[in-house]
Amino acid sequence: MTTAEQRYWFGHRVVDGPKTARAEADVNACDRIGTGREQLRAALSGDPEELAFGFRILDSVLREPGQEQTVGVALDEFLAALPKNDPCANVPIAGWLRTRTPNHTALDRSSAVVPRIEPAALVACAEVQRRAAVPPRRQPDAVPRRRGGLHGEAAGQLEDD
Numbered sequence: 104m105t106t107a108e109q110r111y112w113f114g115h116r117v118v119d120g121p122k123t124a125r126a127e128a129d130v131n132a133c134d135r136i137g138t139g140r141e142q143l144r145a146a147l148s149g150d151p152e153e154l155a156f157g158f159r160i161l162d163s164v165l166r167e168p169g170q171e172q173t174v175g176v177a178l179d180e181f182l183a184a185l186p187k188n189d190p191c192a193n194v195p196i197a198g199w200l201r202t203r204t205p206n207h208t209a210l211d212r213s214s215a216v217v218p219r220i221e222p223a224a225l226v227a228c229a230e231v232q233r234r235a236a237v238p239p240r241r242q243p244d245a246v247p248r249r250r251g252g253l254h255g256e257a258a259g260q261l262e263d264d
Contacts, residue, residue, distance in 0.1 A: 132173070136170075136174060138160055140180065140181075143158075144181070144184075145157075182216050185216060186219075191224070200214055200217050201217045201221065
């Protein structure tokens with residue numbers, strides 16, 4: 104039960120039904136914003152479907168009056184996490200944000216981060232993939248090893264390999 108729900112009991116519903124209904128709508132909106140936040144956190148793995156689902160949830164909350172600021176806070180948390188996120192995960196996120204159709208809501212602010220994160224994500228991800236694809240070069244031993252140790256007939260001979 105949320106704080107808003109705890110403040111209203113049956114007497115409030117009888118005496119001031121419209122105010123109680125607004126409070127219940129706010130509680131529902133908060134729950135949906137929480138779900139949207141979770142989806143956006145999951146999208147940080149680079150999953151555009153999770154991202155789209157999170158945006159759809161937040162967009163549905165924006166259709167209710169008075170929710171622009173709370174949705175904006177959830178969006179800002181997601182956008183703030185992007186520069187610290189895995190660059191290879193940011194590539195599909197930036198691509199999705201770049202191609203998202205604006206709907207004249209707080210969610211449109213998300214497109215402003217694309218020019219800042221996409222180029223860096225592309226370069227960093229390419230470097231990560233390049234390093235993963237090229238095995239490290241084996242460094243030759245700096246000092247040749249001797250066969251046979253210090254004693255025996257092979258003392259002083261260098262290894263043939």
